[in-house]
Amino acid sequence: MSSWLDYTINGLIVGNVYALVAVGLALIFGVSRLINFAQGSIYLVGAYIGWVAVVQLHTPLPLTIIVVALAAALVGLIIERFGLRPLQNSARIAPLLATIGISFVLDQIVMLTFSPNPRALPSQLPDVRFQVGNGTIGPLDLLIAGVGLTSALLLFVFLRYSKLGWAVRATAQDRDAAMQMGVDVNRVNQAVFGIAAALGGVSGMLVGMYYNQIDTAMSLQATLKGVVAEVVGGAGNVPGAVVGSLLLGLVESYGVAVFGTSYRNLFAFLLLVLVLVLRPNGLFASARQAPPEPLTGTFIAPSRPVRIPRWALLIAVGGFAILPLFPVSFYVLQTLINAWLLGMLALSLTLVAGTIGQVSLGHAALLAIGAYTSALLSSSFSVPVGLAVIAGGLMSAALGTTLISPSFRLRGHYVSIATLAIGEIVSLVILNWESVTRGPIGISGIPPLSLFGYDLISASSVYWFSFAVMVVLALLQGRLLNSHLGRSFRAIRDDDIAARAYGLSLNRYKSLAFIFGGFAAGVSGAIAAHLYSYINHETFNTQQSILALTVVILGGLGNVVGAVVGSVALVGLPEVFRIAAEYRILIYGIVLLLLVRFRPQGLLGTI
Amino acid sequence: MSNIDRRTLVKGSLAAMMAGAAFSRAAFAQSSEPILLGVSGPLTGPNAQYGTQWKQGFDLALDEIQAAGGINGRKLAYSFEDSQSDPRQSVAIAQKFVSDPRIVMELGDFSSPASMAASPIYQRGGLVQFGFTNSHPDFTKGGDFMWSTSVSQADEQPLLAQYAVKRLGLKKLAVLHLNTDWGRTSRDYFVKAAKEYGAEVAVTEGYIAEERDFRSTLVRVRDANPDGLILISYYSDGALIARQARQVGLKQTICAASSVYSPKFLELGGEAVEDVHLGTRYFPEDPRPEVQKFIAGFKKKYNGQEPDAFNAYAYDAMNMAAAVVKIGGTDRRAIRDAFTKVRDVSSVIFGTATFDVETRRVKGAMNAELVVRKGQFALWDGKPT
Numbered sequence: 001m002s003s004w005l006d007y008t009i010n011g012l013i014v015g016n017v018y019a020l021v022a023v024g025l026a027l028i029f030g031v032s033r034l035i036n037f038a039q040g041s042i043y044l045v046g047a048y049i050g051w052v053a054v055v056q057l058h059t060p061l062p063l064t065i066i067v068v069a070l071a072a073a074l075v076g077l078i079i080e081r082f083g084l085r086p087l088q089n090s091a092r093i094a095p096l097l098a099t100i101g102i103s104f105v106l107d108q109i110v111m112l113t114f115s116p117n118p119r120a121l122p123s124q125l126p127d128v129r130f131q132v133g134n135g136t137i138g139p140l141d142l143l144i145a146g147v148g149l150t151s152a153l154l155l156f157v158f159l160r161y162s163k164l165g166w167a168v169r170a171t172a173q174d175r176d177a178a179m180q181m182g183v184d185v186n187r188v189n190q191a192v193f194g195i196a197a198a199l200g201g202v203s204g205m206l207v208g209m210y211y212n213q214i215d216t217a218m219s220l221q222a223t224l225k226g227v228v229a230e231v232v233g234g235a236g237n238v239p240g241a242v243v244g245s246l247l248l249g250l251v252e253s254y255g256v257a258v259f260g261t262s263y264r265n266l267f268a269f270l271l272l273v274l275v276l277v278l279r280p281n282g283l284f285a286s287a288r289q290a291p292p293e294p295l296t297g298t299f300i301a302p303s304r305p306v307r308i309p310r311w312a313l314l315i316a317v318g319g320f321a322i323l324p325l326f327p328v329s330f331y332v333l334q335t336l337i338n339a340w341l342l343g344m345l346a347l348s349l350t351l352v353a354g355t356i357g358q359v360s361l362g363h364a365a366l367l368a369i370g371a372y373t374s375a376l377l378s379s380s381f382s383v384p385v386g387l388a389v390i391a392g393g394l395m396s397a398a399l400g401t402t403l404i405s406p407s408f409r410l411r412g413h414y415v416s417i418a419t420l421a422i423g424e425i426v427s428l429v430i431l432n433w434e435s436v437t438r439g440p441i442g443i444s445g446i447p448p449l450s451l452f453g454y455d456l457i458s459a460s461s462v463y464w465f466s467f468a469v470m471v472v473l474a475l476l477q478g479r480l481l482n483s484h485l486g487r488s489f490r491a492i493r494d495d496d497i498a499a500r501a502y503g504l505s506l507n508r509y510k511s512l513a514f515i516f517g518g519f520a521a522g523v524s525g526a527i528a529a530h531l532y533s534y535i536n537h538e539t540f541n542t543q544q545s546i547l548a549l550t551v552v553i554l555g556g557l558g559n560v561v562g563a564v565v566g567s568v569a570l571v572g573l574p575e576v577f578r579i580a581a582e583y584r585i586l587i588y589g590i591v592l593l594l595l596v597r598f599r600p601q602g603l604l605g606t607i
Numbered sequence: 608m609s610n611i612d613r614r615t616l617v618k619g620s621l622a623a624m625m626a627g628a629a630f631s632r633a634a635f636a637q638s639s640e641p642i643l644l645g646v647s648g649p650l651t652g653p654n655a656q657y658g659t660q661w662k663q664g665f666d667l668a669l670d671e672i673q674a675a676g677g678i679n680g681r682k683l684a685y686s687f688e689d690s691q692s693d694p695r696q697s698v699a700i701a702q703k704f705v706s707d708p709r710i711v712m713e714l715g716d717f718s719s720p721a722s723m724a725a726s727p728i729y730q731r732g733g734l735v736q737f738g739f740t741n742s743h744p745d746f747t748k749g750g751d752f753m754w755s756t757s758v759s760q761a762d763e764q765p766l767l768a769q770y771a772v773k774r775l776g777l778k779k780l781a782v783l784h785l786n787t788d789w790g791r792t793s794r795d796y797f798v799k800a801a802k803e804y805g806a807e808v809a810v811t812e813g814y815i816a817e818e819r820d821f822r823s824t825l826v827r828v829r830d831a832n833p834d835g836l837i838l839i840s841y842y843s844d845g846a847l848i849a850r851q852a853r854q855v856g857l858k859q860t861i862c863a864a865s866s867v868y869s870p871k872f873l874e875l876g877g878e879a880v881e882d883v884h885l886g887t888r889y890f891p892e893d894p895r896p897e898v899q900k901f902i903a904g905f906k907k908k909y910n911g912q913e914p915d916a917f918n919a920y921a922y923d924a925m926n927m928a929a930a931v932v933k934i935g936g937t938d939r940r941a942i943r944d945a946f947t948k949v950r951d952v953s954s955v956i957f958g959t960a961t962f963d964v965e966t967r968r969v970k971g972a973m974n975a976e977l978v979v980r981k982g983q984f985a986l987w988d989g990k991p992t
Contacts, residue, residue, distance in 0.1 A: 003826055003829075003830055006826045006855075007823055007826055010820075010822035010823045010826065010855075011823070013822065014820045014822065017820070108651065111651065111655060115656075115659060116651075116655035116656040116658075116659060117656045117659065117660075117871065118656065118843045118871060118875060119874075120874045120875050120877070122877075129854065134826075134829070134855075134856065135822070135826075135854070135855040135856060136854060136855065136856060138854070211819055211847055211850075212846075212850060212875060212876075212877060213819075213843060213846065213847060213875050215656070215843065216655070217653045217817065218819075221817045221819070252823070253822075253823040256823040256824055256827065257823060257826070257827065260812060260813075260827070261783075261812040261813060261814045261818075261821075261823075261824040261827070262786055262812070262813045262814065262815070264814075264815075264818070264823075265815070329702075329703075329706045330702040330705060330706045330732075331699060331702040331703035331706055331707075333702070334698055334699045334701075334702035334703075334728075335699050335702075338695050338698070338699060341695075342695075431786065431815070439786075439791065440786050440787050440788050440790070440791045440813075441743075441788050441791055441792065442719065442720065442788060444723060444743075444745040444748070444749075445745065445748070448727065457731060459702065528694075528695075531698070531724075531727075532694050532698065532720075532723070532724030532727075533723065533724065533726065533727045533749070534719070534720065534723035534724055534726070534745070535720065535724075536719065536720055536788060538718065538720050538787075539694055539720045539724070543693075571695075574696075575699060578688065578689070581650065581687070581689060582650050582651060582689070584651070584689065585651045585652075585691075
């Protein structure tokens with residue numbers, strides 16, 4: 001029994017740590033309805049500023065906290081002013097992408113300045129331990145809890161009783177009405193970003209001290225856990241975020257207790273999916289609260305797509321088809337093969353996210369399902385590779401649609417969060433289901449692509465194969481979009497209530513979109529598996545999902561040609577920037593930000 | 608030196624395609640340009656720290672090789688392409704290296720998914736892929752162009768088990784391991800060896816690389832009531848586990864795999880890593896001349912910084928590459944054949960390294976039993992802690 005007390009205490013301690021990030025995320029979401037993916041990067045920046053203050057300048061703790069808070073707030077203000085304010089009149093998906101771009105840039109700047117080696121960040125508190133249960137807690141645990149609770153409480157009071165707080169809440173409820181009532185919305189946004197960033201920076205520093213370790217990889221993990229905690233507590237609900245964090249910590253700790261360490265995150269993400277399905281507004285939303293994603297059709301703004309004449313497309317397809325006949329290097333061909341594989345994934349996501357409006361952040365899971373199916377069928381059961389690839393696509397369509405179906409009732413950001421969680425769950429199942437997937441050892445010796453008994457080994461034959469598959473999928477999808485199905489999909493995206501009133505079954509159409517999209521993504525993953533000959537649970541990771549979403553937004557949501565153009569651009573740009581060595585991801589992030597800034601509707605526009 | 612001139616690259620590839628590889632290589636052999644090795648590894652992304660450690664090891668080895676007259680009078684150089692340890696990028700890099708006639712062999716990648724995804728391209732392209740950190744048991748099975756000096760876990764883990772069970776007298780063990788292909792393989796070899804030496808393995812816990820919080824895991828460990836903790840970890844997670852173990856009141860002996868051997872382990876772990884035992888391949892007071900030369904050279908080049916295990920792997924790999932190119936020249940196939948001929952190359956990790964032609968790996972890593980005393984790595988004096 002005493003162990004359960006220890007698990008409970010440990011869960012609360014780590015929940016405490018998550019709360020620091022979740023509160024900042026909740027504050028920003030409350031005002032601008034934006035999941036700030038750059039919050040983890042501000043946390044990272046805070047940790048490194050803390051390191052400079054403690055190790056280089058030897059500041060005492062109170063001064064360190066003030067320095068970090070001010071510096072992080074400044075970063076937050078800069079992000080708000082130059083990264084997000086210019087986008088406030090574009091579709092809400094644009095600022096989301098902008099925060100992803102900002103986080104790339106911030107992480108890279110920190111990495112280039114401080115080198116990627118982890119550093120020790122010594123705690124400045126006395127090293128005394130208090131016995132609780134069979135374990136101990138230290139003063140830093142109490143400080144973190146104090147900062148988390150106090151900031152949540154202060155924010156709660158600020159939002160409820162101060163004039164600026166009222167303005168913040170008014171802006172959150174209805175930005176235009178607030179503006180008409182004379183609220184300076186920009187000042188409100190500035191205040192919120194400043195406060196959230198200060199909190200984020202201080203939490204990064206405290207957590208760094210807590211573990212006596214800071215490194216540049218901590219940013220993404222912090223964002224992931226913070227988002228989960230925040231959504232569990234109810235997006236935009238500051239006290240809810242604290243409770244959500246503690247709950248998340250407890251669930252993880254009990255998960256470890258019952259099933260072992262390797263299952264820890266599985267429980268975190270299962271909790272998230274469960275909460276989203278049962279109480280999509282979070283555990284603590286009151287019945288009176290306005291729905292958090294009230295306005296259909298505002299998440300994705302319509303725009304005029306760029307019309308590309310048919311002859312130009314034909315020339316482009318023809319040109320790429322005969323490319324291997326010319327003396328181009330295999331490197332160029334391989335890069336384009338990667339682009340075509342990403343293109344298939346982007347076709348899938350542009351249908352699901354763009355055409356029917358279910359913005360998925362876990363699309364890499366579909367790749368993984370297709371890849372594992374095809375790899376296992378062809379290596380363990382000697383199924384011909386051509387058939388195995390198709391089976392991979394079918395399995396991905398079936399399993400992917402089944403997994404995603406509980407989230408069909410969600411809208412807007414909530415779909416993204418649910419799919420993010422499902423993506424993580426798939427990856428963790430692959431890691432733990434060793435009898436089938438061979439766990440972390442992965443599957444090696446996957447046979448190469450072959451068709452009717454002929455191995456496709458040379459770069460040109462793989463190129464032609466993947467290009468042909470992608471073109472066929474693109475043609476099918478283009479045909480689909482012009483049929484009544486395509487119109488129904490768009491009707492659901494633009495106004496699901498009107499669509500339902502008109503007699504469209506939302507679930508059925510969403511399933512159809514995921515089946516078609518799942519197939520394309522599964523085929524892409526399967527081809528990749530045969531190309532690589534080795535896959536494990538890390539091959540198809542969250543970064544892939546984020547990359548795919550970036551491609552889709554860049555190309556223009558729902559835009560088939562845009563998805564392909566976006567893929568070529570986002571595979572090609574980092575390769576072109578190779579000349580810049582360590583700086584290439586930084587440059588890539590900046591280019592991405594500029595594109596979002598000047599073409600928020602995507603290169604070719606939303607269809 | 609890591610920047611390839613793009614125009615040269617394209618021209619080079621065109622030449623290779625049109626005129627045939629043999630011709631362009633023959634023309635190249637007479638030039639006075641450096642002999643170029645390709646390196647595929649992470650310089651950005653979550654594993655970026657290991658790529659930067661590789662660079663330090665490579666650069667030190669190259670300085671020494673150049674000072675000793677290079678390769679038959681020609682300089683040796685490398686072109687480092689950042690893969691982020693991502694298989695999509697490592698395959699593109701593989702095609703880039705294969706179609707660049709100046710590249711005579713390739714080193715890397717870091718992670719198994721990135722390395723083994725690129726193997727088919729290197730194998731078909733006839734370019735040696737020399738994976739010096741690739742412990743995945745299937746890596747060298749990718750073909751006869753895959754060679755590795757990574758210490759086989761089948762060799763290393765029994766040594767660790769011997770240290771923990773035979774020498775430290777631990778009887779009931781808790782094993783914590785990174786849940787990656789390396790950690791999993793290592794765990795299996797360790798558990799097998801520990802049982803053969805007569806110890807009981809009470810609990811094994813695998814954790815993912817991003818994990819920071821081990822308190823609940825350590826409660827599980829405590830409830831299994833072991834008399835020793837075995838860490839199959841890298842230095843950053845190893846330090847975290849040691850700290851949290853002491854914080855939750857676990858006082859058992861900790862014994863760690865050689866991958867924690869890094870000054871960072873001491874820095875990040877602080878007082879908590881005091882008395883942690885670890886097996887390593889070399890240590891600062893090691894009297895072997897190659898170790899003394901490596902440590903002295905490293906400290907001189909990098910402002911007194913102590914080298915760690917990954918620096919040593921990279922340093923050894925570059926020296927091995929130089930030895931192979933000396934025998935094989937600049938022809939890619941001859942270089943592959945040279946791996947079978949190269950004998951007794953001086954090595955920090957192995958003392959002297961010779962490949963087993965069957966497995967394309969090197970056996971017989973050196974072993975030293977260290978313990979952390981007063982914040983420093985020291986040779987274990989046989990006294991219990």
